[in-house]
Amino acid sequence: MSFLRALVRTARTARHAPRLAAGLTPDDDVLLDAPDGRLAPALVAAALGDPEPAAKLLATTRDAGEWEDRDRYVGRLATFAYSRGEWLDRWLEAAPRDPDALLLAAQLAVRRAWESPARAERLRELDPLLRPLTEDAGRDPVPWRLALDHARGAHAGHAVFEGLWEQALLRSPHHYGCHVAALKYLSAQWYGSQRAAFDFAEQAADDAAPGSLVRALPVRAAYEGLRPLPGAGRDRPAGPAAGGARIDRAADRGLALSAAFAAGDPWPAEARNLLAYVLVERGRWEEALAEFGRTGPHATSFPWAVGGHDPLRRFLATRDRTRTELARRSPLWGRAGAIPGRSGPRGH
Incomplete structure (x- = not known):
């Protein structure tokens, strides 16, 4: 049968x-x-060592408050820089205080720390890098999303995480990336x-x-x-x-x-x-x-x-x-x- x-x-x-x-x-x-039509030129230029299109793209999303796009672009650009980061190094050398370059560098550093066998310890070492980003973020929720991801891997307690979550909500009550970060923690x-x-x-x-x-x-x-x-x-x-x-x-x-x-x-x-x-x-x-x-x-x-x-x-x-x-x-x-x-x- x-x-x-x-x-x-x-x-x-x-x-x-x-x-x-x-x-x-x-x-x-x-x-x-x-990549979409905005990100593709930035990635092509980055492959050629030119950070300017990426800098303009992230500055545009920051000025226009396009937080969902900004979060996606930060993630994709950081992924690209993970294996080909010369363009980001060049950007940081030319503009060491640029908030978008610093955000990308922090995203990349958090990713690398997450991959370490000593993840929690490595992530805690990044506190001095992340704190100024959130303090200077203004309306931008993306640094707070990064801080939430960082806190989860660093074994932050509930009170610390709740404080970060409250600050993220003040910037953007319905930001998808921050909600995903909170969901993972929970x-x-x-x-x-x-x-x-x-x-x-x-x-x-x-x-x-x-x-x-x-x-x-x-x-x-x-x-x-x-x-x-x-x-x-x-x-x-x-x-x-x-x-x-x-x-x-x-x-x-x-x-x-x-x-x-x-x-x-x-x-x-x-x-x-x-x-x-x-x-x-x-x-x-x-x-x-x-x-x-x-x-x-x-x-x-x-x-x-x-x-x-x-x-x-x-x-x-x-x-x-x-x-x-x-x-x-x-x-x-x-x-x-x-x-x-x-x-x-x-x-x-």
Whole structure:
């Protein structure tokens, strides 16, 4: 009987899988962490050793209060400087007090400290570097986001973290990066619990404006809930004990947010990649495949790079697995993607 089932599944896959690929960007056209039209020239110039376009870009975001863009650009430029930092050294030599250059240097230093076996000690050594950034930040929440990340790794107590969080909120009450930093601190991976992380994420999403990426914060909490805890086995089931119902509700909220943006829009790309990951983990194959379609050509390193994976390869492999799983669950002569016995969005 099992042999017969295997034959039927193979037939379903052969029949439906090619058609299910119709709405997906071809593998060769998928780009990893593709920069937008503002960041791309800055990265090209940095590769040639010229920091001026990056300096102008970050100054523009600071002057215009474009805090979400600013945070993204700081992260991407610091990642570039991690392996090719001559342009940043040149910028600091020419303008040692430039707040944007100092912010980039601090972001890079925090990343390197996080990778050290003596992480907490290395991070604490950066206190003199970070404190002036926050004191001189004005309305800018990005230095406070960096301070929150730093505090988590340095094992700061709750009172210290709450003080930083209050200051971040004063600058920008709905800044996505600061909310992610706080969520990580509250997760079971660090100093909280899965319930605390979900409570925080759901309340923040409820308070956020329509279209705000903070509305995707419960999906981030769901991701944290699906990760194995330190010292636990590799697999961590997302059943009732692990908050499976809340994870599914978070995915539903993520789907509603994703639907508010055009397919292929680069702005929500990371949120969509994360949502696709969660949907796959929950076995929601039809919705996962639709979400991979909405990502278009925009694969993101997070969450696919976690665990040392090649992120683009893992994105493509997971997308292909989703298509195959959906195909083999579809009726042999029915519509591809129509799963028999499915009751609502959480059918498996």
